[in-house]
Amino acid sequence: xxxxxxxxxxxxxxxxxxxxxxxxxxxxxxxxxxxxxxxxxxxxxxxxxxxxxxxxxxxxxxxxxxxxxxxxxxxxxxxxxxxxxxxxxxxxxxxxxxxxxxxxxxxxxxxxxxxxxxxxxxxxxxxxxxxxxxxxxxxxxxxxxxxxxxxxxxxxxxxxxxxxxxxxxxxxxxxxxxxxxxxxxxxxxxxxxxxxxxxxxxxxxxxxxxxxxxxxxxxxxxxxxxxxxxxxxxxxxxxxxxxxxxxxxxxxxxxxxxxxxxxxxxxxxxxxxxxxxxxxxxxxxxxxxxxxxxxxxxxxxxxxxxxxxxxxxxxxxxxxxxxxxxxxxxxxxxxxxxxxxxxxxxxxxxxxxxxxxxxxxxxxxxxxxxxxxxxxxxxxxxxxxxxxxxxxxxxxxxxxxxxxxxxxxxxxxxxxxxxxxxxx
Amino acid sequence: xxxxxxxxxxxxxxxxxxxxxxxxxxxxxxxxxxxxxxxxxxxxxxxxxxxxxxxxxxxxxxxxxxxxxxxxxxxxxxxxxxxxxxxxxxxxxxxxxxxxxxxxxxxxxxxxxxxxxxxxxxxxxxxxxxxxxxxxxxxxxxxxxxxxxxxxxxxxxxxxxxxxxxxxxxxxxxxxxxxxxxxxxxxxxxxxxxxxxxxxxxxxxxxxxxxxxxxxxxxxxxxxxxxxxxxxxxxxxxxxxxxxxxxxxxxxxxxxxxxxxxxxxxxxxxxxxxxxxxxxxxxxxxxxxxxxxxxxxxxxxxxxxxxxxxxxxxxxxxxxxxxxxxxxxxxxxxxxxxxxxxxxxxxxxxxxxxxxxxxxxxxxxxxxxxxxxxxxxxx
Numbered sequence: 001x002x003x004x005x006x007x008x009x010x011x012x013x014x015x016x017x018x019x020x021x022x023x024x025x026x027x028x029x030x031x032x033x034x035x036x037x038x039x040x041x042x043x044x045x046x047x048x049x050x051x052x053x054x055x056x057x058x059x060x061x062x063x064x065x066x067x068x069x070x071x072x073x074x075x076x077x078x079x080x081x082x083x084x085x086x087x088x089x090x091x092x093x094x095x096x097x098x099x100x101x102x103x104x105x106x107x108x109x110x111x112x113x114x115x116x117x118x119x120x121x122x123x124x125x126x127x128x129x130x131x132x133x134x135x136x137x138x139x140x141x142x143x144x145x146x147x148x149x150x151x152x153x154x155x156x157x158x159x160x161x162x163x164x165x166x167x168x169x170x171x172x173x174x175x176x177x178x179x180x181x182x183x184x185x186x187x188x189x190x191x192x193x194x195x196x197x198x199x200x201x202x203x204x205x206x207x208x209x210x211x212x213x214x215x216x217x218x219x220x221x222x223x224x225x226x227x228x229x230x231x232x233x234x235x236x237x238x239x240x241x242x243x244x245x246x247x248x249x250x251x252x253x254x255x256x257x258x259x260x261x262x263x264x265x266x267x268x269x270x271x272x273x274x275x276x277x278x279x280x281x282x283x284x285x286x287x288x289x290x291x292x293x294x295x296x297x298x299x300x301x302x303x304x305x306x307x308x309x310x311x312x313x314x315x316x317x318x319x320x321x322x323x324x325x326x327x328x329x330x331x332x333x334x335x336x337x338x339x340x341x342x343x344x345x346x347x348x349x350x351x352x353x354x355x356x357x358x359x360x361x362x363x364x365x366x367x368x369x370x371x372x373x374x375x376x377x378x379x380x381x382x383x384x385x386x387x388x389x390x391x392x393x394x395x396x397x398x399x400x401x402x403x404x405x406x407x408x409x410x411x412x413x414x415x416x417x418x419x420x421x422x423x424x
Numbered sequence: 425x426x427x428x429x430x431x432x433x434x435x436x437x438x439x440x441x442x443x444x445x446x447x448x449x450x451x452x453x454x455x456x457x458x459x460x461x462x463x464x465x466x467x468x469x470x471x472x473x474x475x476x477x478x479x480x481x482x483x484x485x486x487x488x489x490x491x492x493x494x495x496x497x498x499x500x501x502x503x504x505x506x507x508x509x510x511x512x513x514x515x516x517x518x519x520x521x522x523x524x525x526x527x528x529x530x531x532x533x534x535x536x537x538x539x540x541x542x543x544x545x546x547x548x549x550x551x552x553x554x555x556x557x558x559x560x561x562x563x564x565x566x567x568x569x570x571x572x573x574x575x576x577x578x579x580x581x582x583x584x585x586x587x588x589x590x591x592x593x594x595x596x597x598x599x600x601x602x603x604x605x606x607x608x609x610x611x612x613x614x615x616x617x618x619x620x621x622x623x624x625x626x627x628x629x630x631x632x633x634x635x636x637x638x639x640x641x642x643x644x645x646x647x648x649x650x651x652x653x654x655x656x657x658x659x660x661x662x663x664x665x666x667x668x669x670x671x672x673x674x675x676x677x678x679x680x681x682x683x684x685x686x687x688x689x690x691x692x693x694x695x696x697x698x699x700x701x702x703x704x705x706x707x708x709x710x711x712x713x714x715x716x717x718x719x720x721x722x723x724x725x726x727x728x729x730x731x732x733x734x735x736x737x738x739x740x741x742x743x744x745x746x747x748x749x750x751x752x753x754x755x756x757x758x759x760x761x762x763x764x765x766x767x768x769x770x771x772x773x774x775x776x777x778x779x780x781x782x783x784x785x786x787x788x789x790x791x792x793x794x795x796x797x798x799x800x801x802x803x
Contacts, residue, residue: 037449037450037451037454037507037509037747037748037786037788038449038450038550038552038569043567043607043609043620045556047558047559294618294620294621294622295618296609296611296617296618296619296620297558297616297617297618347615347616362615362616364616364617364618365615365618367618368618412559414558416620418622419607419620419622419624421569421605421607421622421624422603422605422624422625422626422661423626423659423661423666423667423704423705423708424454424455424456424546424704424705424707424708424745
């Protein structure tokens with residue numbers, strides 16, 4: 001009998017547990033009766049357009065820093081653009097092994113440079129000749145004038161003409177075997193620094209994927225006539241400057257712009273072009289709007305100026321990126337390089353440089369981050385930069401705060417002060 | 425002292441009240457919330473008819489004397505609420521612990537007790553799809569509002585049997601409470617439009633007192649009557665006093681007829697919810713409400729050697745807060761049972777209730793199915 005009672009207790013406890021467990025499960029959604037029977041649903045938003053919200057707007061040059069380009073543009077666009085690239089092979093294999101014995105290389109065959117192309121940057125209508133020059137010098141070879149002076153016939157160490165259809169994603173340009181051997185057996189330093197140039201009867205360009213972009217260029221040659229001996233593969237390397245390891249690595253390959261029509265943006269705000277430009281915009285939005293209300297939409301309105309730059313009819317993808325530089329970074333140029341990754345807070349834009357008119361950049365993601373971070377830590381700024389920064393010629397220009405008031409940047413905000421709920 | 429009491433009662437509220445809800449409109453939980461009735465499972469089983477004579481229901485302080493051995497009581501409820509309106513149906517589940525009570529005997533004629541009960545349960549959730557226009561561009565969004573929490577009644581009561589057939593009781597009431605509300609709006613185009621989120625916490629603090637009596641003119645008949653007078657009731661939002669009104673007063677009477685194997689009861693109750701007028705906006709002004717209940721409790725069959733009781737009740741009442749400017753009427757039918765165990769030192773009671781709510785010509789009907797269990801432990 002007592003056992004039966006215990007069982008009854010168990011049933012009762014189980015019933016209570018089941019009651020709790022069932023009740024805690026979520027159920028299906030529904031909207032029956034709303035809005036008339038849904039309590040407290042009012043959300044009132046307000047709109048405002050700010051004209052004076054920019055404390056700094058300027059065009060920044062110098063990005064990407066030399067050697068950090070992910071693509072290297074090699075172009076010959078008549079009077080509008082002449083761009084070249086340099087690759088360093090500062091460490092060359094000078095021995096080979098045959099039958100377990102090391103030997104100094106005494107002959108070279110099938111020498112060549114292998115690169116990957118970003119075919120989206122290829123522009124050619126006629127066969128293209130890719131010329132390789134020995135640009136090694138004891139002078140500072142990153143100086144444009146110094147480097148350009150080395151692209152001369154007596155330094156030509158390889159070339160090949162390609163049909164347009166042969167410009168695929170992998171390219172091998174042959175080198176003069178004797179000149180490579182001369183480098184291997186000549187005086188120190190035994191290295192090759194190769195300058196890339198294109199020539200064509202028409203306008204032409206290729207875009208090489210750099211080491212930073214994952215391209216892994218190589219220089220190969222056969223060190224022996226013996227077919228049992230494998231080809232030597234040299235990766236691109238840089239051994240100078242010795243006092244700056246970061247720069248030394250960056251300079252493994254880099255871009256040189258010999259001639260361009262993409263000049264200074266002047267009082268305009270420039271994005272893209274060669275040399276590349278970025279636009280830096282620092283915001284001074286009333287704190288009550290960012291910090292004391294909820295901004296649900298923020299649209300930066302920029303007036304685009306029609307441009308006549310190279311490939312002005314092409315579409316340029318622009319990344320508006322949030323600046324992550326702290327308030328202590330007073331150098332605007334440096335601040336413009338400390339950024340969140342693209343497309344994190346703000347979507348990209350696709351603009352045609354030759355077009356004009358008002359362009360809308362939705363930057364509510366940036367405002368959300370600024371609100372979360374607060375006023376005392378990070379700059380409230382964004383940078384506009386090209387997705388192919390440093391590797392494409394088209395540039396987009398916008399009116400700055402120096403322009404006529406009707407053309408200046410504006411910020412359209414939709415915000416909600418406070419949701420009236422809580423007290424019924 | 426007051427601050428510690430507030431902290432205590434809020435702590436109780438947070439640990440005792442728990443709910444899960446989802447989206448729909450509501451008829452019963454408008455304004456400051458839905459009044460569960462402050463009834464024990466036993467009284468709920470009888471349609472609230474025994475509310476005035478039930479020691480476990482914190483209605484009539486005099487009834488506390490019927491717990492002569494003292495004891496503790498805990499009640500758990502879940503409600504599934506469905507609203508049908510305009511051809512659409514929405515549902516929500518609510519889980520609550522609406523009542524806790526403890527009592528100790530004082531001598532052979534007195535009992536002291538403290539209880540904690542939910543007076544207005546403001547638990548609901550809505551989710552709607554909508555659209556808004558920005559500079560001629562229309563964007564859709566999903567908007568959710570949720571409310572949790574309650575206005576509660578903490579009662580410190582004492583009762584004394586003047587004679588074998590006459591008991592008087594009195595109580596002091598505190599009305600602490602907290603509502604936690606959250607809202608969010610998520611736009612379909614989440615890249616262009618930022619989500620909107622907000623929270624609000626509303627706190628209540630009030631007081632009142634009540635008196636009551638139980639009189640048994642003949643052995644089979646018990647009459648109970650009680651009244652509660654509300655004092656000041658404050659509403660604070662973010663620690664700022666926003667409004668002050670009166671806690672709702674109430675008056676009620678009930679009659680209970682007991683013969684061996686059968687109990688029948690009837691109760692009428694009038695709550696002056698309009699005392700709360702001014703605590704919220706004009707749209708949340710409450711109306712006074714009637715509550716009528718009738719029920720029977722009969723000895724049923726033996727299960728596991730124990731007699732279980734079979735209970736049934738019906739209840740008709742009005743709810744305090746208008747829905748779409750119409751007063752809400754609730755009709756409920758209940759069934760229940762209960763049995764002692766642990767050699768009579770404990771009792772478990774169950775009820776199941778089917779209720780429907782309507783509001784004038786509002787095109788909506790709310791139906792609820794509630795299930796409750798109550799545990800009583802006696803020393």
